[in-house]
Amino acid sequence: MDIWGYRRPDGRAGIRNHVLILSTIVCANEVADRIFRSVEGVVPVVHPHGCGQLGVDFEQTKRTLVGVALNPNVASVLVVGLGCEKMEAKMVAGEIAAGGKRVETLVIQEAGGTSKAVRQGIDLAEKLVRQARAVPLAPISMEDLVLGLECGGSDTTSGLAGNPAVGVASDMLLADGGTVILSETAEIIGAEHLLARRAVSGEVAQELLAIVRSAEGDAVRMGVDLRGTQPSPGNIAGGLTTIEEKSLGCLRKAGTGQVQGILKYAQAPPGKGLYVMDTPGQDVESVTGMVAGGCQLVLFTTGRGTPVGCPIAPVIKITGNPRTFETMEENMDINAGTIIRGEETIDQVGKRIYDLMRAVAGGQLTKAEVLKHYEFAITRIGPSI
Amino acid sequence: MESEQRGMVVVIDFLDNVATAVEDLKAGEEIRVCIAGRDTLLRIAQDVPFGHKVAIAPIPKGREVIKYGEPIGTSVTDIKLGEHVHVHNMVSNRGRGDLQMGVQEEQL
Numbered sequence: 001m002d003i004w005g006y007r008r009p010d011g012r013a014g015i016r017n018h019v020l021i022l023s024t025i026v027c028a029n030e031v032a033d034r035i036f037r038s039v040e041g042v043v044p045v046v047h048p049h050g051c052g053q054l055g056v057d058f059e060q061t062k063r064t065l066v067g068v069a070l071n072p073n074v075a076s077v078l079v080v081g082l083g084c085e086k087m088e089a090k091m092v093a094g095e096i097a098a099g100g101k102r103v104e105t106l107v108i109q110e111a112g113g114t115s116k117a118v119r120q121g122i123d124l125a126e127k128l129v130r131q132a133r134a135v136p137l138a139p140i141s142m143e144d145l146v147l148g149l150e151c152g153g154s155d156t157t158s159g160l161a162g163n164p165a166v167g168v169a170s171d172m173l174l175a176d177g178g179t180v181i182l183s184e185t186a187e188i189i190g191a192e193h194l195l196a197r198r199a200v201s202g203e204v205a206q207e208l209l210a211i212v213r214s215a216e217g218d219a220v221r222m223g224v225d226l227r228g229t230q231p232s233p234g235n236i237a238g239g240l241t242t243i244e245e246k247s248l249g250c251l252r253k254a255g256t257g258q259v260q261g262i263l264k265y266a267q268a269p270p271g272k273g274l275y276v277m278d279t280p281g282q283d284v285e286s287v288t289g290m291v292a293g294g295c296q297l298v299l300f301t302t303g304r305g306t307p308v309g310c311p312i313a314p315v316i317k318i319t320g321n322p323r324t325f326e327t328m329e330e331n332m333d334i335n336a337g338t339i340i341r342g343e344e345t346i347d348q349v350g351k352r353i354y355d356l357m358r359a360v361a362g363g364q365l366t367k368a369e370v371l372k373h374y375e376f377a378i379t380r381i382g383p384s385i
Numbered sequence: 386m387e388s389e390q391r392g393m394v395v396v397i398d399f400l401d402n403v404a405t406a407v408e409d410l411k412a413g414e415e416i417r418v419c420i421a422g423r424d425t426l427l428r429i430a431q432d433v434p435f436g437h438k439v440a441i442a443p444i445p446k447g448r449e450v451i452k453y454g455e456p457i458g459t460s461v462t463d464i465k466l467g468e469h470v471h472v473h474n475m476v477s478n479r480g481r482g483d484l485q486m487g488v489q490e491e492q493l
Contacts, residue, residue: 156405156436159453160395189479190457219480226480239405239436241450241470242477245457303436323435340395340407 002139003362009100012072013144015296015361017135018043018312019128020077021121022069024092025050025085031108032080035121041129042078043311045376050087057382062087062095064266064378067292069096069103071312075132076102078125080117083109104128143177145361146269148290148298148313149253150183152283154231155238155303159249161320161339161346162301167255168350169299169357170274174257180274181263181290182254185215186226186281190244191251195276199259207262211278234304238321253301265379266292284308285379287315297361299353307331309373314366316356333367394418394427394439398454402442403470405452406433430467438470450475 006014019042023032029046036044045068049061065087069077077096081089093105104124111117149166151158170180188195192212199205219226231240240246257274266289269275277293279286283306287298291313298315300308305328309315319325322337334353338344360366393416394404404418410433418427420441433439438452444464449456462474 156438157407160397160405160407186480190477191455194455216480226477236472239434239438239471241438241472241475242458243479244455244477245452248453248455248457321436342392 002141003358004137005140005144005361006072006075006135007138007140008072010070010072012294013138013140013296014072014074015140015145015363016073016312016314017075017132018073019125019132020045020069020074020312021125022065022077022079022092023047023050024065024079024081024087024089027051027082027085028080028089028108031106031114031117031121034118035078035080035125038118038122039125039129041132042125044374045311047376047378049378049380051085052384053086054382054385057380058086060265060381061378062092064288064292065092066095066099067266067268067294068288068312070099070101071291071294071296073296073312074101075135076104076128078104078106078121078128080106080121081108083107102128102131140361141176142173142358142361143272145173145297145357146179146181146293146295147173147357148181148183148287148295150283150287150290150298150315151187151250151253151301152308153302153304153306154235154240154246154249155321156240156249157238157320157337157340158301158303159245159252161336161349162303162318163249163252163320164346165320165334165336165339165349165353166253166299166301166318168347169353170253171255171257172350172354173357174255174274177272179269179272180254180257181269181277181293181295182251182274183277183279183286183290184250184281185211185278186243187247187250188212188276189216189226189247190242191247194248195251195254195259198257200261204259204261208259208276211262211276238303253299263293265289268294280379282377282379284375284377287313288376288378297357299357301336305331307368307371307373308375309366309368309371311374311376314360315368315373316353316360316366317368318353331367331371392417396420396441397452400451400454402440402444402451403438404441406435406437406439409433409435410439428467430465431469433469440464440466440468440470442466444470
């Protein structure tokens with residue numbers, strides 16, 4: 001059975017048809033945000049970066065911005081820049097156009113200031129929305145999906161219920177021929193030996209161990225106890241005691257698939273199957289990296305409850321904590337707390353998650369989409385200079 | 386990995402020396418737990434909040450705490466059967482830059 005979506009010129013499949021207002025620089029955020037608020041049918045990407053960045057740090061920010069613009073859920077892009085920044089709007093727009101996507105560029109200094117730029121931007125955005133609405137629906141399939149796996153605000157129910165149920169759904173998508181990305185390197189610490197055994201080759205296993213060593217090495221070099229953030233204070237209140245315990249629970253999201261390769265932050269997977277992306281444990285930065293790598297859909301488990309979404313990809317929220325489902329039902333799509341209560345099995349909830357993924361791929365909105373949660377954050381490698 | 390998902394606590398693997406409370410446990414109450422395939426009566430020694438761990442075997446100081454069949458850290462005190470296991474009586478073995486520990490190399 002096919003799903004109705006959007007077939008893009010590069011062959012990839014979108015499950016949304018967004019017109020993206022993309023700020024390339026912190027100085028353009030306000031103008032980008034005013035355009036977003038004035039036009040129906042667009043989504044915003046704003047961030048505090050784009051200037052004072054050098055080397056690999058600059059390259060990573062650029063890769064992320066171009067990556068989200070090229071995400072198949074995006075129909076077209078309005079790039080908004082200031083005019084004097086390192087992350088030049090015209091350069092970013094050029095890379096997006098080279099990727100086969102319709103793009104318009106707005107430079108605030110050329111437009112003649114805030115008000116003129118906002119007026120021009122509204123005109124350009126409205127034109128892009130009209131064009132996007134003319135894109136015809138096309139049949140796509142689960143095989144076309146690139147799924148991102150994320151957990152945030154974890155507690156012990158995440159490892160017992162939410163994550164293993166997601167693992168079942170992840171395995172089902174892999175069986176369909178789809179692609180899955182596991183993220184958050186810091187949350188593999190203590191469980192990397194189990195994941196490394198599932199690597200397709202010794203080389204991939206070594207790459208996995210290397211990124212985990214590097215994440216742990218950051219904490220050791222800084223002379224800090226990783227427990228300052230891993231587990232976080234909320235994780236600890238929820239019963240998680242150590243990073244090893246958190247990681248062993250996190251890993252259950254990735255089901256039983258074989259690891260095909262390790263991806264850099266915001267890098268697109270080169271093939272189908274299960275991949276691990278080197279992202280930080282900060283949820284929004286991690287989701288942003290996976291979406292820049294082409295994820296059209298994210299499964300996000302939470303024990304404590306978190307409202308975060310994403311401007312580009314629908315985020316399906318799953319909680320393994322029955323109390324959190326009751327207190328934050330507005331934000332939760334799936335109650336996996338039935339597993340803790342003994343009312344459903346892990347497999348039954350996994351099947352429900354898979355069915356919801358199909359429905360969301362076909363256009364059904366997630367709670368985070370209805371609430372317009374558009375969190376976006378790019379991780380940094382170097383300092384601002 | 387076996388998951389016993391009914392009752393007051395969950396034991397994930399037969400190697401585990403801790404179980405996870407899926408109800409608030411009160412000091413003094415006796416609960417039925419399936420430990421290593423055997424139905425056992427466990428006396429709760431301290432209050433254990435929902436989501437927190439309880440010792441289902443005595444864990445002497447310096448011993449590994451096991452959950453999911455894997456080490457999740459080390460006990461820093463003697464932990465008795467039925468006691469609450471958390472940040473007050475166990476520590477992580479990983480990412481401890483504050484202890485100037487070297488990065489541990491995992492064997493495949």
